Amino acid sequence: RMGAVLEPDTRAAPSKTACDLKELHMMRVALVKDRTAAKNRAATLTLPLLKRQLRQRLAAIDRQIRQIEQAMHARIEADPELARKRDILISIPGIAERSAFALLTGMPELGDLNSQAAGALSGTAPRTRQSGKWTGRAFVQGGRAHVRRALYMPALAAARFNPDLNQTYKSLTARGKPPKLALTAVMRKLIVLANALIRDNRKWTPKPN
Incomplete structure (x- = not known):
């Protein structure tokens, strides 16, 4: 009854692509935070072993971020509506x-x-x-x-x-x-x-x- 009185806006459930993009974006945000923390740790390290491991970790994070961005790009390209919105957004300086x-x-x-x-x-x-x-x-x-x-x-x-x-x-x-x-x-x-x-x-x- 309350819903009938308020007449809330109805929105379609998020598409599979939208859910995938949100999950990918959240993981990218987490990886960027990990990369920042790793770079901050690099300033305090003195042992060659740890420095080498941290460089490897940073390289792995960068690779994972690129893979996520490629996956996001591919999903948007495959969805005409999302591609339209993306193209409009990136036209803005x-x-x-x-x-x-x-x-x-x-x-x-x-x-x-x-x-x-x-x-x-x-x-x-x-x-x-x-x-x-x-x-x-x-x-x-x-x-x-x-x-x-x-x-x-x-x-x-x-x-x-x-x-x-x-x-x-x-x-x-x-x-x-x-x-x-x-x-x-x-x-x-x-x-x-x-x-x-x-x-x-x-x-x-x-x-x-």
């Missing part, structure tokens, strides 16, 4: 194929959301604490932390090389906004843009001057 993998697995709803929902789900929508006449600083909270992390490096690149988002970043910092806040705004604009382009089935093009 700042988003490379690895970031596209993370967004496709972390936010499969891309293309079916409104701008507000895209910002909220990605954890980049600003929130402000208020109490009576007092208003605190804006902050981001909630959403999918793994998507927010996946947007960080693309936003750094977009703030430099995407002409539209570079202007957003410069405008905010020129008005005295902290660089971290300006970068979060770029992250939000990036995911909103990605959602809109996938929805409209068009690749990114620069705005006319």
